[in-house]
Amino acid sequence: MDSLHRHILDLDRRGLLRGATALAALAAIGPARAQMVAEAGRDPFTLGVASGDPWPDGVVLWTRLAPEPLAPMGGLLPVARPVGWEVAKDDGFTRIVQSGIALARPELGFAVHVEVTGLAPARPYWYRFRAGAAVSGIGRTRTAPTPDAMPDRFRVVNAGCQHWEHGHFTAWRHIAEEPDLDVVFHYGDYIYEYAGRQPGSRGWGPAIRSHAGAETYTLENYRQRYAQYHTDPDLIAAHAAHPFIVSFDDHEVDNNWAGRISEEDGSARRPVAVPPEIFALRKAAAFQAWYEAMPVRASMLPRGDTIGAHRRLRFGRLATLHALDTRQYRDDQPCGDVTGRPCDAVLRPDAQMLGAAQEAWLLDGLAERPATWEILAQQVMMMRRELPNDAISMDKWDAYPAARTRLLTGLRDRRISNAVVLSGDVHTAWAGSVTAEDGSAIATEFTAPSVTSEGDGSEIQNSTPEILRRNPHIAFFNNRRGYTLHEATPGHEATPGRMETVFRAVPFVTRPDAPREDKARFVQETGQVTLHRA
Known part of the structure; x- marks a missing residue:
């Protein structure tokens, strides 16, 4: 079992029961899993992945779940769904540096915006998402240099x-x-x-x-x-x-x-x-x-x-x-x-x-x-x-x-x-x-x-x-x-x-x-x- 699957299955161990936000996330996971079982076999990552607005210590990661892109709500029923994410130093994800779970909410069209922090400045990273058994394509991003650095270009x-x-x-x-x-x-x-x-x-x-x-x-x-x-x-x-x-x-x-x-x-x-x-x-x-x-x-x-x-x-x-x-x-x-x-x-x-x-x-x-x-x-x-x-x-x-x-x-x-x-x-x-x-x-x-x-x-x-x-x-x-x-x-x-x-x-x-x-x-x-x- 890979690390991202373990995050999804072992929410208590990862500390997601702490705080009101975590409770809300946990409450949404039960019905979301049931929906994902019913939606098995459909790719929810048809719209790809993206990153943006790089800072020295992090970047925004984006995806939006839409197994039927042109259908209302992307072909999904209005239930929030957990989406796992990972950031790694290599495209093979052998050196994962950050990971977690976000909620894709129907109020936002099942879009996911993850503001990753704690990364090193001025270097590339690779990222991906998972919803149920489905895994997104891999994206490559880059953090900005530190404010006092003078990059070569x-x-x-x-x-x-x-x-x-x-x-x-x-x-x-x-x-x-x-x-x-x-x-x-x-x-x-x-x-x-x-x-x-x-x-x-x-x-x-x-x-x-x-x-x-x-x-x-x-x-x-x-x-x-x-x-x-x-x-x-x-x-x-x-x-x-x-x-x-x-x-x-x-x-x-x-x-x-x-x-x-x-x-x-x-x-x-x-x-x-x-x-x-x-x-x-x-x-x-x-x-x-x-x-x-x-x-x-x-x-x-x-x-x-x-x-x-x-x-x-x-x-x-x-x-x-x-x-x-x-x-x-x-x-x-x-x-x-x-x-x-x-x-x-x-x-x-x-x-x-x-x-x-x-x-x-x-x-x-x-x-x-x-x-x-x-x-x-x-x-x-x-x-x-x-x-x-x-x-x-x-x-x-x-x-x-x-x-x-x-x-x-x-x-x-x-x-x-x-x-x-x-x-x-x-x-x-x-x-x-x-x-x-x-x-x-x-x-x-x-x-x-x-x-x-x-x-x-x-x-x-x-x-x-x-x-x-x-x-x-x-x-x-x-x-x-x-x-x-x-x-x-x-x-x-x-x-x-x-x-x-x-x-x-x-x-x-x-x-x-x-x-x-x-x-x-x-x-x-x-x-x-x-x-x-x-």
Whole structure:
């Protein structure tokens, strides 16, 4: 009998009878065992395993029981179930360092979030789960360095915008195969809320495979949609290979939502508005399903239609990653959210993108203990991007210039010379400088392309030459699908530190097994807000 089975069968010996939480767990085990006998032969780990938000002494482990992923409650009856977990120093689990039992509760869609502590810093670990006789796949994770350590390097991937219907998640397979990643940052659009289309049907983007169900509004709708995405084998492989830091953008709730305002905002384009108190019901369902589906800590459990998603993760003195939320606290998009020439509302001096509290939290954290590299990991493009006919996108930082100016002034005042902005959302790849009103470069920005959204893409678009001419601070554009890989180093003595960024792409997503192609490579040195193409 292996050690995990012994944990499940010998609960008293392991001390689970101590305390009110343990009593509740024990009470649930009897009926849960009976249910598992009835469910024998069905794999409850169809959605894979994941880890996230690494700290020096631990990490979050995640799974969700769903023997029938697209069925209500994953095909399970509403009874809490014990799920065993183990963490080991090797993938053969001969050196187990932590183990225990968690409850998969129906109130949380049978999701399991285990916050493991007591691990050693800056090293890999392997983990797995068991429910009854069923054993999950093995995941690999990695803890962060200690706060005072100076690692030789920090490697992070930035990726997102993975529309199920628009193609295959081959980019995630390539991410799974990336060696020695410290973490993957998922900037958002993990799911798309749109109703399913038949393959080959007309609509926005190609329809290669179909969403299950109609547009998502209820908790069960969102749970089903996340379950469908989690069944993708390439995404399962990426989660099992690396720890993730996840955020959300708009499609986890509703296209282009902003604060308390739905896409249906009463504008000329969408005259039938959804009242904020009604939209709050949809947000609450969406946030709960997002929490259930992500490897995040219990502190991020939503409270109704709000969730605390911004957080700061330190990787020694080399890099700090500030995961930001550019949806929940922003003002409604100005000018009816229609891409075009700026209207007067764009110039409002009190414009909010991060909200006052998150903005202060970010700037205070930048001043508190600066790292060699300060990474602002967020959703929408921050750099200026003037489009043909003097147009701007009203959903990006361009439509909130006062908020951008406050942030850039804060970076300058705090003498943050090595700020790197990661973004996504637009489905295309960009690299450039984030400039102040006077044109001076304050930070660099790398915008990752989509994993699949909008299909195969192309090398350039018709508007590309004109956009690059209007924006000399933009150094690169590409319209293939893929991700960005970033490697930061600290430098030594007379050798400056470097941030090397590679834009990795796949030539197609409308069929599987695309090869990986590198489209561009950039190097930035410490103390220099300048990109050099390598």
